[in-house]
Amino acid sequence: MDDALVFHRLQFAFTIVYHYLFPQLTMGLALLIVIMKALGLRQGGERWNDAARFWIRIFGINFAVGVVTGIPMEFQFGTNWAKFSRHAGSVIGQTLAMEGLFAFFLESSFLFLLVWGERRLSKIGHFLAAVALFLGSWLSGYFIIATNAFMQYPVGHAVAADGTLRLVDFWAFVLSPWAIVQYAHNMVAAVVTGAFVMAAVGAYYTLTRRHLPTAGLFLRLGVTAALVASVLVTVTGDRQAKLVARHQPVALAAMEGRFESGAHAGLNVIGQPNVSARRLDNPVVIPWVLSFLAFGTFQAPVQGLDAFPRDDWPDNIELLYYSFHIMAGLGTILTAIAFVAVLLWWAGRLERSRPMLWILMLAFPLPYIANTVGWMTAELGRQPWLIFGVFRTAQGASPTVHAGTVLFTLIGFCGLYLALGILFLFLIGREIAHGPAPLSPAGRGHVEPVHA
Amino acid sequence: MLETWYVIAALMFAIYVALDGFDLGAGIVSPFVARSDPERRQVLAAIGPYWDGNEVWLLAAGGALFVAFPRVLASGISGFYFAIFLLLWCLLGRGIAIEFRSHVVEPLWRAAWDFVFAAASTLLAVFFGAAFGNLMRGVSLDRDGWFALPLFTDWSARDPVGILDWYTVLTGVFALLALGAHGATFLAWKTDGPVHDRSRRAARRLWIAVAVLWPVVTAASHVVNSSLFPGMGRRWLAIAAALFAIAGIVAVFVRLARGGDFGAFLGSCAFLLGIIGASAASYFPVMLRATGGDALSLTAYTGGGDEAGLRIALRWFLVGAPLALIYLGVVIWLHRGKAVAAAEGEGY
Numbered sequence: 150m151d152d153a154l155v156f157h158r159l160q161f162a163f164t165i166v167y168h169y170l171f172p173q174l175t176m177g178l179a180l181l182i183v184i185m186k187a188l189g190l191r192q193g194g195e196r197w198n199d200a201a202r203f204w205i206r207i208f209g210i211n212f213a214v215g216v217v218t219g220i221p222m223e224f225q226f227g228t229n230w231a232k233f234s235r236h237a238g239s240v241i242g243q244t245l246a247m248e249g250l251f252a253f254f255l256e257s258s259f260l261f262l263l264v265w266g267e268r269r270l271s272k273i274g275h276f277l278a279a280v281a282l283f284l285g286s287w288l289s290g291y292f293i294i295a296t297n298a299f300m301q302y303p304v305g306h307a308v309a310a311d312g313t314l315r316l317v318d319f320w321a322f323v324l325s326p327w328a329i330v331q332y333a334h335n336m337v338a339a340v341v342t343g344a345f346v347m348a349a350v351g352a353y354y355t356l357t358r359r360h361l362p363t364a365g366l367f368l369r370l371g372v373t374a375a376l377v378a379s380v381l382v383t384v385t386g387d388r389q390a391k392l393v394a395r396h397q398p399v400a401l402a403a404m405e406g407r408f409e410s411g412a413h414a415g416l417n418v419i420g421q422p423n424v425s426a427r428r429l430d431n432p433v434v435i436p437w438v439l440s441f442l443a444f445g446t447f448q449a450p451v452q453g454l455d456a457f458p459r460d461d462w463p464d465n466i467e468l469l470y471y472s473f474h475i476m477a478g479l480g481t482i483l484t485a486i487a488f489v490a491v492l493l494w495w496a497g498r499l500e501r502s503r504p505m506l507w508i509l510m511l512a513f514p515l516p517y518i519a520n521t522v523g524w525m526t527a528e529l530g531r532q533p534w535l536i537f538g539v540f541r542t543a544q545g546a547s548p549t550v551h552a553g554t555v556l557f558t559l560i561g562f563c564g565l566y567l568a569l570g571i572l573f574l575f576l577i578g579r580e581i582a583h584g585p586a587p588l589s590p591a592g593r594g595h596v597e598p599v600h601a
Numbered sequence: 602m603l604e605t606w607y608v609i610a611a612l613m614f615a616i617y618v619a620l621d622g623f624d625l626g627a628g629i630v631s632p633f634v635a636r637s638d639p640e641r642r643q644v645l646a647a648i649g650p651y652w653d654g655n656e657v658w659l660l661a662a663g664g665a666l667f668v669a670f671p672r673v674l675a676s677g678i679s680g681f682y683f684a685i686f687l688l689l690w691c692l693l694g695r696g697i698a699i700e701f702r703s704h705v706v707e708p709l710w711r712a713a714w715d716f717v718f719a720a721a722s723t724l725l726a727v728f729f730g731a732a733f734g735n736l737m738r739g740v741s742l743d744r745d746g747w748f749a750l751p752l753f754t755d756w757s758a759r760d761p762v763g764i765l766d767w768y769t770v771l772t773g774v775f776a777l778l779a780l781g782a783h784g785a786t787f788l789a790w791k792t793d794g795p796v797h798d799r800s801r802r803a804a805r806r807l808w809i810a811v812a813v814l815w816p817v818v819t820a821a822s823h824v825v826n827s828s829l830f831p832g833m834g835r836r837w838l839a840i841a842a843a844l845f846a847i848a849g850i851v852a853v854f855v856r857l858a859r860g861g862d863f864g865a866f867l868g869s870c871a872f873l874l875g876i877i878g879a880s881a882a883s884y885f886p887v888m889l890r891a892t893g894g895d896a897l898s899l900t901a902y903t904g905g906g907d908e909a910g911l912r913i914a915l916r917w918f919l920v921g922a923p924l925a926l927i928y929l930g931v932v933i934w935l936h937r938g939k940a941v942a943a944a945e946g947e948g949y
Contacts, residue, residue, distance in 0.1 A: 213701070228685050231678065243668050246664025251917075265650075266935075547682070
């Protein structure tokens with residue numbers, strides 16, 4: 150691999166991992182805010198509206214950083230991956246352009262109303278602004294996943310005389326089975342992040358005995374949503390793994406650290422892939438389970454890396470293997486935490502159980518890690534292909550951009566994003582310290598002419 | 602079909618300039634028209650409901666270019682690699698400045714973000730103007746349709762060209778003045794009190810500068826690219842757009858003199874749409890002009906995607922574009938009247 154390609158990949162990886170810290174929370178929170186606003190409408194009173202107002206402020210700060218870190222992502226297809234854009238732009242340009250037209254306009258038009266307009270809109274109007282924002286952010290997620298799904302499992306296209314890809318079947322492309330499964334998996338995972346962050350803030354307030362009534366709402370909604378979503382993550386993750394087994398068997402072999410093919414394949418729970426020796430060191434294996442999970446029977450043969458030419462192996466098997474295992478492990482841990490928390494709530498002891506509150510307060514980074522390594526699993530598994538089986542990553546980089554230039558912009562992003570991260574944490578910390586507050590006549594949501 | 606998409610892409614970029622132009626322009630003139638903290642917040646309140654949606658037009662226009670003219674997008678954006686990243690960082694800093702400024706009541710915090718907002722808006726206007734100049738002048742495309750431009754070479758506007766030379770600096774300055782004038786006109790419409798009065802004064806002065814520089818830039822464009830005017834003469838659309846621009850700038854002066862701020866802002870929008878429309882129509886079918894000869898230029902025909910894909914895209918575009926315009930209408934209607942600064946601590 151030449152240096153420029155390494156830096157192109159690093160820059161895209163770094164900027165997208167950083168970017169995705171923000172949308173995963175806003176997409177999850179968007180749903181939870183709609184639920185809170187709906188409960189507020191149904192039950193009357195201000196409890197749920199106060200709770201929603203707090204999360205709308207957190208949403209706003211996250212959304213702002215998500216938007217500004219998302220803009221470079223769209224441009225990098227052209228700046229860094231120009232050959233790929235030229236090759237596949239007629240196809241993937243469709244979903245990327247649709248994201249702008251159908252999702253971004255919706256989000257940008259209604260965010261301001263949701264954040265600033267509580268006094269100007271009726272209760273129903275404010276609820277509808279929350280719904281519009283939810284639709285916008287979830288649609289945005291769909292178009293991105295559909296784009297990625299094409300790169301994982303290309304369908305609906307044909308190769309033209311000049312070698313570029315053309316769209317032939319719009320619906321096959323937009324509603325590809327891979328896109329639907331990956332989207333479901335991704336969105337419930339985003340809800341897990343939103344739910345655990347909500348529960349963490351609720352636990353923090355409960356432990357410090359502040360904002361107690363609202364903190365109880367955060368805790369209850371948080372752990373309930375966390376349990377439902379983390380169970381759905383497991384279900385959808387299983388569906389997705391079956392797709393990987395069928396359509397990207399080489400990626401499955403690398404994710405599992407499986408070097409040799411054979412029937413009755415065991416599931417590797419722990420172990421360190423030793424790629425040069427082509428074996429898994431210190432493996433802990435559950436026999437036959439991989440065959441069952443991948444293909445539904447315990448005898449099913451599962452291909453190992455030995456079934457594929459070395460050139461087609463993912464180019465970072467170690468990182469892929471650990472990403473997958475960390476994702477699966479954290480998913481299990483998060484489901485267990487949510488399950489125990491919901492049991493405690495049913496027993497009426499959640500708010501008095503200090504160990505559980507400590508666990509909930511400290512667990513909020515885990516879904517972020519799980520989501521990040523989940524994306525890494527998908528993207529590293531796709532390597533060495535940009536479009537799986539069709540177009541290699543090494544063919545896709547911009548021909549006229551040399552390594553020095555990319556390194557310059559990569560360093561620039563590192564610096565800018567570091568500063569942005571510090572500012573973000575500072576502002577979020579202030580919001581959490583400030584806590585939820587009622588809509589007071591002179592305070593938030595109130596508009597007062599400067600030149601009265 | 603490729604002609605249709607050329608028009609769509611040009612129209613979307615023109616709308617982007619007219620919309621994001623006013624919030625960039627508000628940033629450019631903000632240090633001059635807003636002097637105290639409440640006045641700064643008044644400026645931000647005026648653009649607050651719109652700026653994010655305005656910026657989406659850039660992404661949507663880029664998306665239209667991506668699906669319809671992937672070769673043009675790939676060559677153009679990778680060739681201007683370095684400039685694009687400077688542009689992205691300015692967009693990033695500016696967005697954060699607008700969003701973060703009002704969170705903390707602390708003079709230094711706010712002064713720092715005010716500076717970032719004004720500086721990034723100014724740089725962005727110059728960049729966009731210079732980018733436009735680069736398109737008009739042409740870039741050093743090779744036989745495979747690729748190029749890479751350094752930031753500057755010998756400033757001569759002749760091969761080997763850089764991104765900056767006397768001509769593109771001129772278009773950059775022109776864009777700075779035009780967007781500043783546009784933003785000042787917008788603020789005159791949407792604010793009241795001292796900010797309104799200062800914005801009107803700034804708008805008048807800036808529009809005089811624009812009116813003086815416009816013929817100069819036009820003549821300079823003819824010097825660096827002699828094919829623009831013959832292109833214009835052959836196309837009624839280009840002539841109509843140029844007349845629209847002239848009508849727009851005349852309306853600006855008439856309305857500013859008589860005190861009709863909204864009319865002046867509409868005139869200002871017409872001027873920007875007109876000059877971009879006239880340029881795009883004169884430029885057609887070229888999309889990226891090669892300094893090494895017309896045969897190397899990327900045109901709508903050589904840089905475009907396939908017919909079938911574009912027919913599909915046109916269908917969803919005709920659903921999505923009206924939706925976007927409806928949302929814009931809703932936002933404008935909900936925020937009708939003069940903008941009022943947010944109370945301290947409002948929002949997020």
